[in-house]
Amino acid sequence: MAKKLFIKTHGCQMNVYDSARMADVLAPLGYAKTETPDDADMVIINTCHIREKAAEKVFSELGHWRIRKQTAQARGGDVTIAVAGCVAQAEGEELVNRAPFVDLVIGSQAYHRLPELLARAERARVKGSGGPHAAGQGILATEFPAESKFDHLPDEISTAPGPVGYLAIQEGCDKFCTFCVVPYTRGAEYSRPAEAIIREAERLMATGVQEIALLGQNVNAWHGEGPDGSAWSLGRLLRVLNDRFAQSHPRLRWRYTTSHPREMDDDLIAAHGEVAGLMPFLHLPIQAGSDAVLKAMNRGHRAEDYLRIVEKLRAARPDLALSGDFITGFPGETDADFEQTLQLVREARYAAAYSFKYSARPGTPGSLLPKQVPDAVSTERLHALQALLQQQSEAFNRACEGRVLDVLFERPGRQPGQLIGRSQYMQAVYVSDPGLRIGDFLPVTIAGGYANSLAGEIARREAA
The missing domain is CATH 3.40.50.12160 (Methylthiotransferase, N-terminal domain)
Structure with missing residues (x-):
């Protein structure tokens, strides 16, 4: 039994x-x-x-x-x-x-x-x-083994994951941002070999997935061993994956998360314009727009470096939708520092973002830093930042009105006959249609763009 x-x-x-x-x-x-x-x-x-x-x-x-x-x-x-x-x-x-x-x-x-x-x-x-x-x-x-856990996982996938499959290609972090516990809970950076990733992608596609998200704490730091024994970059891996499965799965979508600005090399940036199946979406956290705060966070880059990367990405893929992470009230953050964060947001233009007040994590260097920002100040800054990010998200969504977007339907909506899917820009799209099924991948005409979602109608059935 x-x-x-x-x-x-x-x-x-x-x-x-x-x-x-x-x-x-x-x-x-x-x-x-x-x-x-x-x-x-x-x-x-x-x-x-x-x-x-x-x-x-x-x-x-x-x-x-x-x-x-x-x-x-x-x-x-x-x-x-x-x-x-x-x-x-x-x-x-x-x-x-x-x-x-x-x-x-x-x-x-x-x-x-x-x-x-x-x-x-x-x-x-x-x-x-x-x-x-x-x-x-x-x-x-809770020990960190000398070998990777990935080497001991079974080949079989016991339960079909649904329309979207997750595939871990990298784990751990060597960046040691002063606010973050990940290096202590996930260990050092490790990259899975390319052949193991390709085999797992094949198993996922055998279950019927139509989108694969490549995962890692610093996913673009992946430098796994290729079949030829050399170290591959993430850009090369994306090209190989897309080319290998393009004929058998021509509509398969790829994305990757979460990225670090220090690992966005020119080859990976170019892949956004060259790999047909790579979704025009990138989650690229920066956390703050002030160089002084970025230094205190041990991010290892400046605001100018980040904006230059965004500029290159949009040159490679003009319709790229950008997402990010932000922290307000990091120790030592001044009003001037926070204004620099707002200015960076205005320049980078986000389709979506996650933002939080700083909260000290025991055992992290940030918890020991002087000049802790009062909670009321962090809250006020967070509200101002979220208002700006919300304006940008809504503007991006409204600009999609009248367009036909490719939507992969993933789950039921709140209303009978309604399903929720994701566009190629990772927007939530609501469609009410009794003929829809989870797993349908259809062109949708966008009728309304709102702060956090889109409403649409099926454009044509034969694209399923």
């Missing part, structure tokens, strides 16, 4: 990928994914450490699962509870000590060991006569 696996995923697209691969690892043990957690035999909470008070939110969520586990045990059964991801990596010992009912605490580099760890947990459960774990008895696996 198949056992039921429920995975709750928080955070970035890399976590979405990791959750899918955890399901793949567990499938040979008889676990099948379920969307109804109350009857699950195993629960995995895949955590993110980027947001404020991430660990406390995990402990709060675990309170529900403690009750679920106690109820199952009272009935003579059990529920295996695992915490995975970046909070597990950063706060593993505290999780084991504060939540002894958790069976497994699995760091971001260790989930390929799930079968072994589950066997150990089962032995511990039998030894304990099926009762609740004693304090400190949960199994902790």
Whole structure:
């Protein structure tokens, strides 16, 4: 009888990928994914450490699962509870000590060991006569292995991912931005070999995906080994992937995220104009527009460098839609520094962006910097920045009115017969049409452009 696996995923697209691969690892043990957690035999909470008070939110969520586990045990059964991801990596010992009912605490580099760890947990459960774990008895696996976890993942994909597939090609970070925990939770930069990436792309396409997102904490730092033994660049990989599958999958879309400005070389920039399947969209975070703040953040580039990259990208692909990340209130940020951020936004012109107030992460250099900005000031700056970014996003969307965009439909909308898809510029597009199905890839005439989405109508059916 198949056992039921429920995975709750928080955070970035890399976590979405990791959750899918955890399901793949567990499938040979008889676990099948379920969307109804109350009857699950195993629960995995895949955590993110980027947001404020991430660990406390995990402990709060675990309170529900403690009750679920106690109820199952009272009935003579059990529920295996695992915490995975970046909070597990950063706060593993505290999780084991504060939540002894958790069976497994699995760091971001260790989930390929799930079968072994589950066997150990089962032995511990039998030894304990099926009762609740004693304090400190949960199994902790947060070491950074010498080998890559990618080398130990199964070839099979247990569940079809849907129209969009995620493919991790790079992991870790060597940049050490002073506000960021990623180097400490994901480890050093690692690039998967090109052949492994190509094989996984083939497996994804066999499930019917029509868009593949190449993932990495610093994805454009990828320099994996090619079949010829040389180190390839991301630009070369994109060209090879597109050429290899263009004939069999002529409408397949490619994109990559998340990029660092220091790794945007001329070859990759040129690929945006040369690779037909590469979507005209790029998420390129800068965080601030002040050189003084960028230096304090240890970003390793100036605002002028970033704007020059944007200029080159738009020369290669004039219709490129740009997305970015911003932080307000970083320690030492002055009113003049913030005005420089606003000016950079005006010059770069964003189709979309993510923006947040700075919040100190324990263990990062930024948490120790002097001149911490008052929360009220950070909030005021954030509101001003978001108002400008919203204006730009709405202007970009309104400029699409009357155009025909290629939309890949991914999920249901709120209204009956309504589906939501993504354009080639990553805009959310709503269409109400009883004949639509998830996975349809159709030209859509845009009837309305709004702050965060587009409304449209199917232009013609024969393009499906």
